[in-house]
Amino acid sequence: MTDDELIWRIAGGSGDGIDSTSQNFAKALMRAGLHVFTHRHYPSRIRGGHTYVEIRAADHEVKSRGDNYNFLLALGDSFARNPQEEAYYGNEEIKPLSENLDELREGGVIIYDSGLLDTDDIPDFDERVEENNWHVFDLDLRGLAKEHGREVMRNTAGVGATCAIIDLDLEIVEELMSEAMPEKILEPNLEILRESYEDVKENYDTDVGVTVPESEHDEEQILISGSHGIAYGAIDEGCRFISGYPMTPWTDVFTIMTQHLPDLGGISEQVEDEIAAASLAIGASHAGAKAMSGSSGGGFALMSEPLGLAEITETPIVLVESMRAGPSTGMPTKPEQGDLEHVLYTSQGDSNRVVFAPGDARESYIQTRKAFELAYNYQIPSIILYDQKLSGGHETVTESTFDREPNPDIGEVVTEEDIEQGERLAGRFKRYRYDGEDGVSPRSLPGQKGGNFLASGNEHNEAGHISEDPDNRVTQMDRRMEKLDAIRDELDAMDESHQTVYGDEDADYAILNFGSTKGAVEEAVDMLNEDGHSVKAMNVSDMVPFPKNEVNSFLEGVDEALVVEMNATAQFRRHIQAATGKHGDKLFSLLKYDGNPFEPTDVVDGFEARLDGSAEPAHNTRIESATGD
Amino acid sequence: MSVFNAIDEERDIDVNEFTPSLEPQATWCPGCGDFGVLKALKQAMPEVGRTPDETLLVTGIGCSGKLSSYFQSYGFHSIHGRSLPVARAAKLANPDLEVIAAGGDGDGYGIGGNHFMHTARENHDMTYIVFDNEIFGLTKGQTSPTSPKGHKSKTQPRGNAKSPIRPLSLSLTSGATYVARTAAVNPNQAKEILAEAMEHDGFAHVDFLTQCPTWNKDAKQYVPYIDVQDSDDYDFDVHDRREAMEAMHDAEDALYEGKVLTGRFYVNDERPSYQQEKQSTGDMPETPLAERYFDDDYEWERSYDFLDRHK
Ligand SMILES: Cc1ncc(C[n+]2csc(CCOP(=O)(O)OP(=O)(O)O)c2C)c(N)n1
Ligand code: SF4
Numbered sequence: 016m017t018d019d020e021l022i023w024r025i026a027g028g029s030g031d032g033i034d035s036t037s038q039n040f041a042k043a044l045m046r047a048g049l050h051v052f053t054h055r056h057y058p059s060r061i062r063g064g065h066t067y068v069e070i071r072a073a074d075h076e077v078k079s080r081g082d083n084y085n086f087l088l089a090l091g092d093s094f095a096r097n098p099q100e101e102a103y104y105g106n107e108e109i110k111p112l113s114e115n116l117d118e119l120r121e122g123g124v125i126i127y128d129s130g131l132l133d134t135d136d137i138p139d140f141d142e143r144v145e146e147n148n149w150h151v152f153d154l155d156l157r158g159l160a161k162e163h164g165r166e167v168m169r170n171t172a173g174v175g176a177t178c179a180i181i182d183l184d185l186e187i188v189e190e191l192m193s194e195a196m197p198e199k200i201l202e203p204n205l206e207i208l209r210e211s212y213e214d215v216k217e218n219y220d221t222d223v224g225v226t227v228p229e230s231e232h233d234e235e236q237i238l239i240s241g242s243h244g245i246a247y248g249a250i251d252e253g254c255r256f257i258s259g260y261p262m263t264p265w266t267d268v269f270t271i272m273t274q275h276l277p278d279l280g281g282i283s284e285q286v287e288d289e290i291a292a293a294s295l296a297i298g299a300s301h302a303g304a305k306a307m308s309g310s311s312g313g314g315f316a317l318m319s320e321p322l323g324l325a326e327i328t329e330t331p332i333v334l335v336e337s338m339r340a341g342p343s344t345g346m347p348t349k350p351e352q353g354d355l356e357h358v359l360y361t362s363q364g365d366s367n368r369v370v371f372a373p374g375d376a377r378e379s380y381i382q383t384r385k386a387f388e389l390a391y392n393y394q395i396p397s398i399i400l401y402d403q404k405l406s407g408g409h410e411t412v413t414e415s416t417f418d419r420e421p422n423p424d425i426g427e428v429v430t431e432e433d434i435e436q437g438e439r440l441a442g443r444f445k446r447y448r449y450d451g452e453d454g455v456s457p458r459s460l461p462g463q464k465g466g467n468f469l470a471s472g473n474e475h476n477e478a479g480h481i482s483e484d485p486d487n488r489v490t491q492m493d494r495r496m497e498k499l500d501a502i503r504d505e506l507d508a509m510d511e512s513h514q515t516v517y518g519d520e521d522a523d524y525a526i527l528n529f530g531s532t533k534g535a536v537e538e539a540v541d542m543l544n545e546d547g548h549s550v551k552a553m554n555v556s557d558m559v560p561f562p563k564n565e566v567n568s569f570l571e572g573v574d575e576a577l578v579v580e581m582n583a584t585a586q587f588r589r590h591i592q593a594a595t596g597k598h599g600d601k602l603f604s605l606l607k608y609d610g611n612p613f614e615p616t617d618v619v620d621g622f623e624a625r626l627d628g629s630a631e632p633a634h635n636t637r638i639e640s641a642t643g644d
Numbered sequence: 645m646s647v648f649n650a651i652d653e654e655r656d657i658d659v660n661e662f663t664p665s666l667e668p669q670a671t672w673c674p675g676c677g678d679f680g681v682l683k684a685l686k687q688a689m690p691e692v693g694r695t696p697d698e699t700l701l702v703t704g705i706g707c708s709g710k711l712s713s714y715f716q717s718y719g720f721h722s723i724h725g726r727s728l729p730v731a732r733a734a735k736l737a738n739p740d741l742e743v744i745a746a747g748g749d750g751d752g753y754g755i756g757g758n759h760f761m762h763t764a765r766e767n768h769d770m771t772y773i774v775f776d777n778e779i780f781g782l783t784k785g786q787t788s789p790t791s792p793k794g795h796k797s798k799t800q801p802r803g804n805a806k807s808p809i810r811p812l813s814l815s816l817t818s819g820a821t822y823v824a825r826t827a828a829v830n831p832n833q834a835k836e837i838l839a840e841a842m843e844h845d846g847f848a849h850v851d852f853l854t855q856c857p858t859w860n861k862d863a864k865q866y867v868p869y870i871d872v873q874d875s876d877d878y879d880f881d882v883h884d885r886r887e888a889m890e891a892m893h894d895a896e897d898a899l900y901e902g903k904v905l906t907g908r909f910y911v912n913d914e915r916p917s918y919q920q921e922k923q924s925t926g927d928m929p930e931t932p933l934a935e936r937y938f939d940d941d942y943e944w945e946r947s948y949d950f951l952d953r954h955k
Contacts, residue, residue, distance in 0.1 A: 042954075237954040247947030255933055256737060279945050280929040280936065282736055282922075287762040291729040294722070298733030301720060302700070302741065303934030306733070324723050417951060421944035425937050442665040443716070460934065461700045461718035461734065461741055462648045469712055471721035472705070480713060481721070 020073035021181060021227045022084035025173065026111035028092030029057055029066040036170040037068035038238075038409070039195055040177075043187045044072040045238050045411050048230035052534070053409040054080035054612075057348050065092060065110035074230035078375070078534025080408075082616045085123040085225050086181070087115055088173045090156065091131030093166065113137045124150045124225050126176050128169055130157025150223040152176065152215065159211055164203030171204045175211030180221045185212055235414040241405035241531070242267035244379025244412075245335060246275070249307055251380075252387035253423035254333070255281030256306040258295035260288055262314045263347045264406040265337040269309070289314035293321035296332045300325075301470060303460040305387060305425060309335025309399075312354050313344060316361070322396060323362035328470040329394035329447070329458075329495070331426065333386050338402040340610050349610030350403035352530055353582040355590065358400050359559060367495050369397040369502060370558035374515065374533030377412045379405065382513060382556060384418070389505070391426035393455055393498045400558065402581070404612045405531040427457040434465040443478040444468040447491065453501030454494045503560040514565055518544060518551030524626070525569065525576035526552040527602075529587050532579050532613050539618035550622070555587075561594035576601050577625060579618055583608045588641055602641040609635040648740070648935055657690040664716040671710065677854025678707055680828025681746075681775055682714055687831075688838035694742040702731040704747030704756065706782045707856075708775035711746050725756030728763045728772065735770055738934040739919055742842060746773040750780045753789040753809050764818035764847050769917035771841040771848045774811065777856040785859030792862070792900045808900065812892040812909055815849040816885070821912040822848035823888070825895065825905070827869055828855065833906060840908070846917045853904065869904035882911045 023040070027033050037053065045051045049072040058064040071081045089112040112127050112134070119125070125144075127134070134140045134153070144151055156172040171192075178185050185208070192204055215221060239247075245268050249257075255276060259269040273283040282299075286292050289310045296308040310318060315336045325332050338354040340346035358370055369389050373379040379401065386397035429437070439445040444459050446468035451457075459466025469479030474491060476482040506513065515533065518540045528536045533554040543550045553569045555562065570576055576598070578588040585604040592599055605621035607613055616633065623630035625638050632638055663686065672678045689699070699717035703709040705724035712719035718741075722730045731745040752760055752774040763772070779797075780786040786799040790811065795804040815823045822844040826834040834852070841848035872878040872891060880887040888910035895905035922928035929936075936942050 046955075235955065237951050239951075239954050243954070247950065250945075250947040250950075253937070253944060255936070256733070258733065275947075275950060277927045280933070282928055282933060284733070284736070286729065287758050290726060291759055291762070294726045294729035295733035297722075298702070298720075298730035299737040299933075301730070302734040302737035303937060304737040305937070306737075320723050321726065324726075328720070414951060414955075417946075417948050419946060419948055421946050423937050423942075423944050460648070460738075462698060462738055462934075464697050467696050467716060467718045469719035469721060471712075471719075472723050473721060479719070481710070 019228055020071060020077070020081065021086060021225065022069060022071045022081050023086040023088065023177065024067050024069045024084045024115060025088045025090065026065065026067035026115050027090035028111070029064050031090065031093055032167055032170050033066055033068055036174065037070060039191050040174055040188070041070045041409060042238055043183070043191050044070065044227065045236055046187050046191070047183060047227065048232055049074060049227060050077045051238060051409070051411045052077040052080060055407045065114055067111070067115065072227055074228045078537050079615055082614050083118045083120045085120045086177070087119055087123065087125045088177060089115065089125065089127040089132060090169060090173060091128050093131065108132065109136045116143060119147070119149065121147045122149070122224060123147070124152070124180060124223055126152045126154060126173060128156040128173070129153040130155040130169070152180070152219060154211070154215070156211070160207055163206045163210070164200065168204055168207050171207045172211040175208040176215045179212045179215035180223060181226050182221070183227060185209065236411040237414050238409050238411055239376050240267065240407055240409045241373065241376045241379040241401055242271060242407070244373070244376040245383045245399055245401070246271035247417065248380040248383030249333065249387065250275060250279065251418060251421055252305065252384045253421060254305040254307050254387060255279060256296065256299040256304045258284040258286055258292045258299070258308045260286060260292050260310065260314060262311045264339060264403040265309050265311045265314065265335060267406050268335050268337070289317035290321060293318040293332070293334065296334070297321055297325050297330050300330050300332050301461065303425065305391065305423070307333040307335065309337065311337045311339050312341045312357070315354065315357065319361045322368070323364060324472045325396040326362070326367045326495070327472055327474070330470065331390040331394050331396070333383070333390050333397045333399065335399045337406050338400065340608070346610050348403065350531065350612055351581050351608055351610070352402060352587070353608065355400065355558070355582070355586040358398055359590065365496070367395060367499070368559060369395060370400055371397070371513065372400045372530040372556050372558050373405070374530055374554045374556060375405065376410050377416050378513070378556060380416060384422070388422065389502055391424065393453070393502055394426065394458065395498055400530065402531050427455060429457045429459050429466065431464045431466070434459060434463065440465055445477040446470070446479050447475060448477040449490065449494045454497035499560045506557060506560070506562070507564070512562070512565060513556035514562055515554045516551060516569060517554070519549065520551065521572070522551035523549040523574055525573040526550060526579055526618070526622070527555065527566070527576055527591065528552065528579040529555045529558070532581065535613040535615050536579055536618055538615035539622070542615060542619050543622060558590070561590070563595050566591060567595055570598055570601060573601070575603065577603050577605050577622060579605045579613060579621070581607050581612065585639060592641065599641045604639040604641070605632070605636060606639060607636045648938070655695070657693060657695055659686050659690060661696050662686040662689055662716050664714065670714050672707060673858045675855070675857040676707065677777060677828035677856065678711070678775060680831060680834065681773065681852055681854060682711060684831055684834035684838055685715060685773070687835040688842065691839040692742065692842045694842070698740070699742040699744065700731070700734055702727045702734065702743070702745045704751035706748035706751050706780070708746060708748035708751065708781070725751050725754070726759065727751070728756060728759040731770055732763055732768050735768060736919065736928065736933070738932045739769070740932055743770040744773065744842070745770060746775070748781065749774060749776045749778065749790040750788045753811055761814070761818045764815050764820040764849065766918040767819055767821055767846045767915060769845055769847070769919055771838070771850065773838070773850050773852050775854045776811065776851050777854045777860055778862070779856050779860040781856050781859060810892070810896045811851045812896060813889060816889060816892060816910050819847070820849045820910070821846035821915050823892070823910040824908045825851040825853065827853035827904065827906055830869060830906060833871060837908065844911070846912070846915060853906070867902055867904050869906050872905050872907035872909070878905070882908050885910070
């Protein structure tokens with residue numbers, strides 16, 4: 016096993032404070048100069064039920080949760096002690112230990128809370144420990160916590176013990192706890208932390224080969240999730256109105272925005288359903304605010320009709336679609352990329368929208384800003400498509416990613432003077448008259464003198480009046496569709512493409528993927544190239560308008576390309592084929608849809624299985640060839 | 645410079661300002677009650693003192709939804725049943741606007757029923773006009789939520805098994821603070837009520853009885869109506885919830901027995917509008933959000949300042 020990284024898993028019952036403990040610990044590792052990536056696993060249950068959070072930390076950039084892990088802190092499940100629950104779920108108490116052993120690397124470390132867990136309940140425990148050369152620390156964390164404060168503080172005891180074993184400066188953790196905890200509970204927690212640390216240092220052999228390297232960041236880092244990236248991108252871009260209805264995992268963005276908007280003079284509305292949510296965003300934007308809404312699969316389905324309304328009335332809005340496994344309610348807490356086609360095509364008529372799928376937290380910020388900019392400059396809805404994995408997982412991002420420039424520009428709006436002098440005012444204001452180059456006709460805002468017009472979900476003429484005139488229909492349709500060409504040109508002209516190419520440009524073999532699979536694929540590319548293969552990857556973010564030329568030239572010269580995506584029907588592969596009109600003979604799919612994200616080795620195995628049959632595809636992944644051209 | 649200079653307080657407003665200068669042909673059938681709503685609305689505007697440019701009319705889909713085509717103001721002809729959520733947010737983003745939402749009984753009480761209930765509950769400061777012709781007009785005469793029990797149509801050929809919805813009581817129980825019913829055949833009352841509804845500071849719901857001579861032969865225009873305020877038989881306090889409720893029950897029962905009671909049924913001037921509530925909890929800015937995008941002096945805060953907590 017490598018000793019240059021720590022993958023620390025804290026496991027317990029949901030509701031036991033695993034989240035906050037792990038967030039603080041992840042931050043401590045970041046402050047120690049390391050790169051950090053977190054992965055949150057949780058069942059669809061609020062209290063009780065086994066859950067864990069994994070933190071991967073290294074002195075080099077970490078892009079995925081990695082393959083397996085090397086440090087388990089098993090806390091037991093304090094909510095599983097009622098006999099009725101036990102009848103339903105079995106002995107949950109021991110699950111934080113028993114359920115996590117399969118993925119623990121050889122030579123790894125186990126701390127378990129002997130105050131709550133009994134290894135006698137786990138068959139073969141001792142044999143497995145010996146076989147895998149695991150280092151086991153049985154510590155009465157609960158007892159220690161109880162002695163100095165309350166039982167729930169056993170998380171802190173576990174962190175103290177961890178620091179002793181991996182040799183992490185306790186001061187960093189102490190400082191973080193002082194920032195995060197209210198006075199009343201801080202003191203007992205600090206006592207527990209120190210005592211646990213010292214106990215392990217004094218009474219155990221901590222030379223077990225799992226440590227974190229010493230490191231320092233060149234630049235200041237922050238630890239955020241993709242949802243933070245989206246929310247902060249929206250705020251910097253001047254978004255001050257959000258409307259939504261809760262649905263996992265979209266709720267993350269909704270709550271982050273709601274937490275900040277009132278302080279920024281903005282408005283957040285929790286409304287009766289998702290149809291209302293999207294309609295409110297349209298209403299606010301029509302009146303002149305920068306507005307967003309969003310949901311996850313089922314809720315986004317309800318937004319289908321308002322989405323079309325925004326398209327035809329040319330009302331700028333940004334919608335977020337945070338994918339989880341479907342169909343229907345599917346698996347609420349599990350990631351999938353199965354809503355791609357839903358987002359591309361939902362709503363009646365020819366779709367006319369921008370869709371971005373950021374690949375990490377940094378891109379979530381950057382692309383959300385761009386999505387707003389395009390929505391308002393081109394009067395078109397933009398959608399940010401991402402998934403449960405990117406939504407909740409935290410990663411280190413350089414602070415300089417965050418632009419200092421707020422952008423309250425809402426695009427072309429005429430002034431009252433323009434209206435008075437302009438020829439657009441013959442009768443009603445000609446809101447939809449085309450005299451620009453990119454399909455955009457300047458709008459007037461309700462409240463402006465002389466600018467009154469009708470925005471209609473029916474096909475309409477220049478003044479907004481309902482019209483079924485064939486020539487008008489073609490003119491209006493073409494004008495709206497023209498915007499996408501202009502947007503593509505604008506995206507192509509940007510200094511930095513939204514697509515990330517990774518690996519050697521002249522490689523023989525290519526991997527294509529989108530969204531949150533980015534990190535795992537890039538790590539797989541490194542592993543494959545180290546093994547002597549010649550592989551490059553492209554993570555595509557621009558789903559609509561599609562970067563056809565970029566993808567074509569990326570695929571030029573490669574023998575074959577593996578399209579990696581988390582769904583069962585190869586939606587992204589079909590999208591590439593449809594958008595480029597070719598490559599059917601070159602593309603193979605590697606699909607995974609079991610509710611777990613791709614790990615780097617899944618991709619490596621898939622690649623080798625496809626290329627030379629030297630490996631089996633990893634468990635629950637499938638290889639499939641493309642059909643047609 | 646601000647894009648909003650229009651708000652012009654002291655100006656005489658002419659009814660004709662609300663008629664589009666290049667008027668599109670109204671596509672309503674001859675004799676349709678919708679003409680009555682349009683006329684009453686235009687006539688109410690000068691009384692309220694709002695110009696076309698200060699007014700946003702959001703409509704749904706249906707014959708009724710076409711109101712925004714024939715009424716000159718800022719208009720938003722949205723989708724079936726969703727006029728209220730669009731209107732609500734526009735009002736929140738720019739409270740200076742006079743916001744009116746309108747649609748049919750199918751639009752408002754059927755597909756949009758959820759929004760109706762919640763908009764009333766939140767008491768948004770706006771006026772909601774429901775063209776109540778007891779039928780789906782635009783889709784050619786299907787049974788609607790206000791069609792009488794036993795009503796026969798292509799979708800209920802054996803007679804409607806459902807009892808009609810009770811829009812007035814529903815509105816009151818949901819939280820509306822102004823509830824009235826008027827009729828296209830009574831233009832003076834209609835004008836007065838619409839003006840009052842617009843001036844009301846909260847959610848004003850007007851159930852507007854209209855006739856659909858094309859699909860609904862039981863059109864109410866031929867039935868004598870009684871103004872509950874003018875009649876000695878209906879002496880109740882419109883500010884008293886319970887009394888109002890009782891009057892509404894009478895009106896709703898009587899309607900299908902051929903007696904049309906119109907007028908104001910409930911007026912509550914005490915309850916703050918949603919906007920006021922939201923401002924009092926600090927959830928909404930005092931100056932219109934929409935204006936801020938044009939205020940050169942406004943300091944835009946950045947997410948950068950929140951990043952500290954992630955360091
Ligand atoms: C989502 C959706 N469902 C159905 C329709 C079809 N539709 C258009 S108008 C209408 C009914 C209109 O009835 P009502 O609201 O009573 O208005 P009226 O035409 O009588 O004024 C229906 C069902 C639609 N446009 N959208
Ligand atoms: S169908 Fe009925 S409601 Fe529609 S325009 Fe004709 S008369 Fe009016």
